[in-house]
Amino acid sequence: MARKIADCRKYPSEINCSLTIIGEEEEVLRAATEHAVSVHQHQDTPELRAQIRDLLVDETAAADGMSFVQLIEFKTGKRAELDRLLDEWEEATGGKRTATRAVLAQDHEQPGSYYEFVEFPSYEEAMRNSQLPEIDAVSRKMRAICDEEPTFHNLDVVRAEAL
Template identity: 70%
Template sequence: MTRKVADCRKYPSEMNCTLTISGEEDEVLRAAVDHAVSVHGHEDSDQLRTDIRGLLEDEAPAAGGNGMNFVQLIEFRTKRREELNRLLDEWEDVTGGKRTATRAVLTTDHDQPDSFYEFVEFPSYEDAMRNSALPETDALAQRMRELCEGEPTFHNLDVVRAERL
């Protein structure tokens, strides 16, 4: 049976709720109704249950069983590594609870120490695009350009195989 997902981030509210619930349809529906009543102030009713059931989406299958289905690869050059690290730390702080990136790995080329490659993992392409649309991510990109020699290059990569070795 396909697991279902209820994701508050897709339905902006005054409280900017970021809760995501996933599981079998009936358990997600129960949890989502409880959440809608206790957190968002909705009244428990048959109509609320019908509305929420209509908003449930199929959970994206995990590639290689680890949930990583999409990766952005960012290539760039900079001699200002410490400033870059501070900028990335700041972005992580201001996007807590909003970002959809699940993991990032920053690497430097062993033979060309001013060349960097960052791998940013996402559950899906759509999640990566939501992350890119955050004002904080746009601000990061602008400030990152100031630290780089030339424009960073972005690659949008669908994961076809991922394994823990």
């Protein structure tokens, strides 16, 4: 039987909860219910448990759930400011963002040239993410420290493997 995942990051909350629970379905249901009651102030009802059960996903489905990547190319000589902005982005969008992973890389042969890979479950989730006011605010600040306008590439993942 596949393990299940409950991930608070998929559901906006006032406290920007980032808890993820993984295990056998009944274990996750029990822990997620306890978490919803103690942290999010929900009432432990049969309806809540049914709702949580409906939101659980298979662990393999979650791992394979990346179907869209946004590649952002940009140049900046302000690495310290870039790091501060990325930290600000994480803080401001916690519990709201739909991005599931971000990787920042610097071109080895061209210092100051960066590529950020941002993974999403789908194109629709990426577009929903881009509508967050926090994204707009950080994006404006990031453009201000770039040497030129960033280039965005919207990529559908057609194959992904853990090697």
